[in-house]
Amino acid sequence: MAFQFKAPAPAAKYKTPVAYFSMEFALDQALKSYSGGLGFLAGSHMRSAYELKQNLIGIGILWTYGYYDQVRDADQTMKPAFIEKNYSFLQDTGIVFPIIIHDAEVHVKALYLAPETFGTAPMFFLTTDIEENDFISRTISHHLYDPDTAARVAQSMLLGIGGGKLLDVLGRQTDIYHLNEGHGLPLAFYLYEKHGRNLEEVQKRLVFTTHTPELAGNEEHPMALLQKMSFFCGVPEQEVRQAARVEGDSLNYTLTALRFAKKANGVSKVHGRVANEMWGHYEGICPIISITNAQNGTYWRDPQLAAAAKGKDDTALLARKKELKKELFKTVADQTGTLLDPEVLTIVWARRFAAYKRADLILRDFEKFERLVTNDERPVQVIWAGKPYPKDFGAIDIFNNIIKTTKDLKRCAVLVGYELGLSAELKKGSDLWLNTPRYPREASGTSGMTAAMNACVSVSIADGWIPEFAKDGENCFIIEHADEKLPENEKDTIEANTLYNVLEKAVALYYDKPEQFTKIRKAAMKDVEPTFESGRMAKEYYEQLYK
Incomplete structure (x- = not known):
């Protein structure tokens, strides 16, 4: 029987049909279709869309090898491994259709993830890894963020053109493309070609979320390469240049999206301001508002912790937190052979691994760090985890250097395999969540939200979402950032020293005034919801971007 898509009946206020396009979605530990924060955010959005009965479907790519599997080399250092994934829970729709890449037909197959599988909006995943294609075409959907430029361009075409065409093949009315x-x-x-090359018709339908507050992170490629690869769906180069107001030899993806969309958003108030500073002086861009990222409480919060936080007696909360620490420490022991103590203050740094996030800032003055983790009177344990981009050799070096630097310290551990399951364990089993990006390069940084949902207190630079949440010393601990005009090396030194001072205060509270530390935990849990729960975010997208 031919596949027929029938979306669940939407709630009256969310009837506008929307399609949400993302290169990655973190929906469940079993589905390896994400690399980090962008996917975690998209996954929470899909869960809240389901809970709110929004008329939204998600469109992504089925990555044959996922992002990569993070494993250890013989010396315990990190290395990437690529293992083929197979998913019994994805439904083969039988839908196969061609798109043009590099003047040749490439066949695209669509697989369906039903809403009830993981509690998400209906999802479609596209693949080119099918028998109808030659080997090169099959590899387009092999690796998330393929390092080869032409492959990356082809992946964008698979998502954008393939996703657009799938909606037409399904016959699904779509008013808003996100x-x-x-x-x-x-x-x-x-869409420009579909609507008679009328830019205004595209602008009525397209909205855009930007996540990248640094110019180098906004993708840009030579016009000649894009034209050669059929990126523009048959629209002549001169017309593309005119519609997208291209000056020079390259096309910037973000700037072009801002010119083809009716409205765009940054992902925190700080980022909304930064995005307007970056792009606001260009002609023909749409308004850029801010809709702060958020995470799905149903998925992320520990129900027993949440229930205990509502009680007046803190005994149940602390007992559950201790249980969750023990669960995390089993994983630590299994991976590293390090035994940690659930009574000891535990700091975690864990997120997508990139140099600007400064996982090693806490190690900058190693003598101070060593004193912190070897003090037997007020002991401190530190755990790191995170996935660098597999070709980001600078970030991989930082990761491996942390392993080598801390290997003889009995209260330190570095974990591999930072995905949804481990991420949840780390947030539930830690006391302090360390966030040390270079300001203002963290657009949102949502990991601290899910930590706060689980009685873990952020120790953070005031970047991304943090300024909207933070009450320093009441629901988190703020690391003041140094003067932005200073050289990076000086800033790192100043902020590392500030970090040690902040940690000294937090450690003293944990051991000398445990009731006060628990009060901060509970304030973090209370203040993070509902403002930073993704139900609020999903509503705002309908109210502020889609209408």
Whole structure:
């Protein structure tokens, strides 16, 4: 029987049919379709869309090898491994259709993830890894964020053009097309061609979320390469230049999306301001508002912790927190052979691994760090985890250097395999959540939200979402950032020293005034919801971006 898509009946206020395009979605530990924060955010959005009965479907790519599997080399250092994934829970729709890449037909197959499987909006995943294609075409959907430039361009075309065409093949009316980051930009040209090359018709339908507050992170490629690869869906280069107001030899994905969309958003108030500073002086861009990222409480919060936090007696909360620490420490022992103590203050640094996030800031003055983790009167344990991009050799070096630097310290551990399951364990089993990006380069940084839901207190630079949440010393601990005009090396030194001072205060509270520390935990749990729960975010997208 031919596949027929029938979406669940939407709630009256969410009837507008929306399609949400993202290169990655973190929906469940079993589905390896994400690398880090962008996917975690998209996954929470899909869960809240389901809970609110929104008329929204998600469109992504089925990555044959996922992002990568993070494993250890013989000397315990990190190395990437690529293992083929197979998923019994994805339904083969039988839908196969061609798109044009590099003037040749590439066949695309659509697989369906039903809402009830993981409690998400209906999802479609596209793949080119099918028998109808030659080997090169099959590899387009092999690796999330393929390092080869032509492959990356082809992946954008698969998401944008393939996703746009799938909606037409399904016969699904779509009023709003939402690009989550610029990867799916070819969708804009697909719609431009579909609507008679009328830019205003595209602008009525397209909205855009930007996540990247640094110019270098916003994808850009030579016009000649994009034209050669059929990126523009048959629209002549001169017309592309005119519609997208291209000056020079390259096309910037973010700037072009801002010119083809009716409205865009940054992902925190700080980022909304930064995005307007970055792009606001360009002609023809749409308004950029801010809709702060959020995470799904149903998925992330520990129900027993949440229930205990509502009681007046803190005994149940602390007992449950201790249980969760023990669970995390089993994973630590299994991976590293290090035994940690659930009575000891535990700090975690864990997120997508990139140099600007400064996982090693706490190690900058190693003598101070060593004193912190070897003090037997007020002991401190530190755990790191995170996945660098597999070709980001600078970030991989930092990761491996942390392993080598801390290997003889009995209260330190570095974990591999930072995915949804481990991420949840780390947030539930830690006391302090360390966030040390270079300001203002963290657009949102949502990991601290899910930590706070689980009685873990942020120790953070005031970047991304943190300024909207923070009451220093009441629901978190703020690391003041140094003067932005200073050289990076000086800033790192100043902020590392500030970090040690902040940690000294937090450690003293944990051991000398445990009731006060528990009060801060509970304030973090209370203040993070509902403002930073993704139900609020999903509502705001309908109210502020889709209408």
